[in-house]
Amino acid sequence: MKALYFEKFGGSEVLQYGEIPQPVITESEVLVKVDYIGLNFADIYRRRGTYHIEKHEPYINGYEGVGVIVEIGAKVTRQQVGETVLFVDVPFANAEYVAVQSEQAIQLPIEIDSQLAASIGLQGMTADFLAHDLGKNxxxxxxxxxxxxxxxxxxxxxxxxxxxxxxxxxxxxxxxxxxxxxxxxxxxxxxxxxxxxxxxxxxxxxxxxxxxxxxxxxxxxxxxxxxxxxxxxxxxxxxxxxxxxxxxxxxxxxxGDLWDYLTSYEERKKRSERLFSYFSKGQIDISEPSVFSLADGRQAHEFLETGKSIGKVLLKP
Ligand SMILES: NC(=O)c1ccc[n+]([C@@H]2O[C@H](COP(=O)([O-])OP(=O)(O)OC[C@H]3O[C@@H](n4cnc5c(N)ncnc54)[C@H](OP(=O)(O)O)[C@@H]3O)[C@@H](O)[C@H]2O)c1
Structure with a gap:
């Protein structure tokens, strides 16, 4: 499969696009064919080597994406093949296929399509814990x-x-x-x-x-x-x-760090449902995302890094 990866930390020039082996799922995982990947500021910190990144050779950035389940592990009961899911805390997302633990796959309500979900997933769940767990205004x-x-x-x-x-x-x-x-x-x-x-x-x-x-x-x-x-x-x-x-x-x-506020399937479900409900009620409107091909990941990093973006930057495999 195709992926965006890097072998050493540094500027956007370290990013490479090429072929790597497709992940093999365990019995508790689902295999997601990715529609959209969310690019986040943390991916810039990771590429620079100033933030935690999962060990892998080469390094594969990205923790957020939306896609269709194409295979499920033997012990998975929550999801089915063909379902579209969002994930916001799963490593190696800058790729065509991602192995996702069943408890990290978030189902989408009918009114939230995959591009919107990828545009609001991680940043929206972050806004949710900032407002409801920390700010509590x-x-x-x-x-x-x-x-x-x-x-x-x-x-x-x-x-x-x-x-x-x-x-x-x-x-x-x-x-x-x-x-x-x-x-x-x-x-x-x-x-x-x-x-x-x-x-x-x-x-x-x-x-x-x-x-x-x-x-x-x-x-x-x-x-x-x-x-x-x-x-x-x-x-x-x-x-x-x-x-x-x-x-x-x-x-x-x-x-706070989002991952400490997403520690179980139930917590992901509660937070995502609360987030989606603001959109379903028409209370939140976001700008159109800027979509780059995964192959153009370097330009996407530069666009986000220079503060030029308004709203979400997405990568499309
Ligand atoms: N703690 C967590 O769990 C968590 C989770 C997700 C994100 N975050 C953090 O939340 C922050 C916002 O993330 P985001 O995804 O919303 O990013 P974003 O869309 O790129 O927004 C960041 C904003 O920061 C402002 N900014 C000020 N100085 C900047 C500079 N020198 N370079 C770039 N931007 C600058 C820009 O607004 P102006 O140009 O209008 O000033 C920009 O719109 C980031 O620091 C990110 O790491 C934290």
């Missing part, structure tokens, strides 16, 4: 989201708006700012300049920060007893934080 509370028109940002902001939270955020371009406003966000500030930060200091219950280099700014934006929900470094590593300084203002930083 009450209706009427004010929150701030950095990178509000990125993939997680678009879903998280609309999820919170639907939950009656007052959402504010930052985005770099006029196009991204307009997009967030069209999603019911109250006000969007330019992310590449900071003159507005002073006027908003201490105004928010929670700042959701997946940009990372903005951590100090997010801490300034929250009120005493407020919290920063820190979940990524798309814009660069955060500064080191002094816990004593946090304590003196009763501010907290909460963090």
């Amino acid at each position: 009450s209706p009427g509370e004010k929150v701030f989201i950095t990178g509000i028109s990125g993939g997680v940002g678009q879903i998280l902001s609309q999820m919170l708006v639907a939950d009656e939270i007052e959402v504010y955020g930052s985005a770099s371009s006029a196009e991204k700012q307009a997009l967030a406003l069209s999603h019911g966000v109250k006000q969007v500030y330019p992310s590449r300049e900071t003159s507005w930060v002073k006027t908003l200091e201490g105004k928010f219950a929670t700042a959701y920060d997946g940009v990372g280099s903005t951590l100090q700014q997010s801490l300034a934006l929250i009120q005493h007893r407020g919290k920063v929900v820190f979940f990524g470094m798309a814009g660069g590593d955060p500064v080191k934080i002094d816990p004593v300084a946090l304590m003196s203002e009763s501010k907290s930083i909460l963090t």
